[in-house]
Amino acid sequence: MKINCLLCCMSERRFTRRSSSRQSIKDCIDAKNNITTFDNISFKTDSSRRRYISEEIAKLGKGNISAHIFTFRELCAATKNFNPDNQLGEGGFGRVYKGHIETPEKVVAVKQLDRNGYQGNREFLVEVMMLSLLHHQNLVNLVGYCADGDQRILVYEYMQNGSLEDHLLDRRKFTLMADPLLEGKYPIKGLYQALAVAAMCLQEEAATRPMMSDVVTALEYLAMKTEEDGEEEDERSKL
Template sequence: MSLFLCFRLKKNSSFKGSRSSWTNKGFGKQGKTLSFIRNMSRIIDRSKRRNISQVFTFRKLAVATKKFNPHCLVGEGGFGRVYKGYIGSIDQIVVVKQLDRNGLQGSREFFSEVLTLSLVQHSNLVKLIGYCADGDQRLLVYEFMASGSLENHLLDLRPGKEPLDWTTRMKIASGAAKGLEYLHDVADPQIIYRDFKASNILLDEDFNPKLSDFGLAKLGPIGGKEHVSTRVMGIYGYCAPEYQMTGQLTKKSDVYSFGVVFLEVISGRRVIDMSRPTEEQNLIH
C-alpha cells in the first residue's frame, strides 16, 4: 500500500504537483517533508497496518463541530485548536484538532502523527479515528476522552476541586507506563514518543489514561544502531539531559520524561514553577 493510496489522493488533489509546489505550500524546504513521508510510507508498507483511519472532508468536520463554534472549543496547544464534536455517520462523539498554519507544528508533524498511529493499537494509546487533508486544511479526529488531561486534574486544579486520590494517581501512572512500554518493546518498528508530559496523558470517564499527541514521535534506531540522531524537541524540564546535550535519542529519553511526570504525580507540583522561590523552581533539583 503506497502512501498516496493510503491517503486516497486523487488527481485533482492539492497534493498534486512538482516538488516546488510542496515547498510553496509549507511542506518543507527542498522537499524534506515529502522525503520523510516517503520513508515512513515504506516502513508502513513493510508492516501490518493495525489501525486504518478514516478520511473526512473539511465540510463534514465543520458540521460535526457546528462550524468550529467557540462553545465547542475544549483546548488549544502548539498544534492549534481542539474542538468537541459529533459525527453522525459513525454515531460517535469525537475530538477534532485543527492545525494552525501559523503555529508551532506543521504538516510534517501532522503526517507523522497519522502515520505513527496507523502502526499502533493499544488500550493506553489514544485512538485516531480519522483525519482531513482537504486543500490547505489539516485536521485530526480522535476518540473523545471525557475527563480531559492529567494536567487538568493534577497541575491546573481549580479552586475547590478535590485533588486526585493516591489510588487514581498510581492507576494513571501505571497505565501511562504500559502505553510507553508498548511503543518501546512491542510496536514494530519501535517508536520513541519524545513528548511525554502530563498534558499529553488523556483520561476517560473512569480515569484510564491514554497517551496522545504523536507529532514529535520518532522511529527507533535500526540496523544495529543504538540511537537516533535528531534535533532536540520537547519541553524544558522533561527532556533527558544527554538528549539535550547530544541530540542522540533513545527510548531511555522517554523513560527519563516518565520519571519527571511521576515526580509531578507524586507531588502535585510542576517540574518547572517560576512562581516558587528560586531554590524550589526546579522540581528535579
C-alpha cells in the first residue's frame, strides 16, 4: 500500500512537471506564431525601437518575462568595451564575453550576436521568449537582453565551471563531471566511456546522433560493468 502511494505521488509530481513544461513550450509556440513581422518598420530613435521590442516581448510573454533590459552602454561598461581579454568563446552566432553588471550585481556571460549574421527582430524575439519561458536545472538562465540600435545582445548566467563542451574537450576536467556522491569510487576507464557516449549525443548533425534507446542501453551496460569491476576489486583486496 505504501509503495503504491509513493508511486502515485511520484507520478503526480512528474505529471505536474510535464504539464508545466508543456505549458511553457505551448506559450513559446503561441508567441512565435503571433509575433508581428516588423523587420521593415522604421524607428525615429533607438529608444523607440527598444521600447517597441520590450513591449512585444512583454505582451507575448503574458507578463511572465523577467529578463532585464540592458542598454548598450551598460554592457560596454560590464565587459570593458568588449575587451578581447574578457572573451570566453566564439561561435557561429557571435562572441561571448565575461562581464560584471551592477543591477543585479553578478558576473554574467554576454553574447553579442553577429550583426551581419542574425536573421532579424522576429528571430531575436523568439530566442528571448524561448530562453525566458523555459527553465530547467540543466539550462543556463537568461538574465536579460539588449536591443539598442542594430545591437542584439543576450546576457546569461555565468557558468563558473565552463560549458559541457569545455569539459568534453579537456581531459584535465573529465573528473569534474563525475557525480561528487561517488567520492571518486569509479574506474577512470568507465568515465571515459560514458563521456564518449555523451560526445556522440552532442553531434551537430541530428542524423549522426544515437537513438535514446541505444544511449540508455550503453549507459546501463557501463553501470553494470562498473559494479562487476568493483566486486572483482573487493575480492582481490580480500585475498
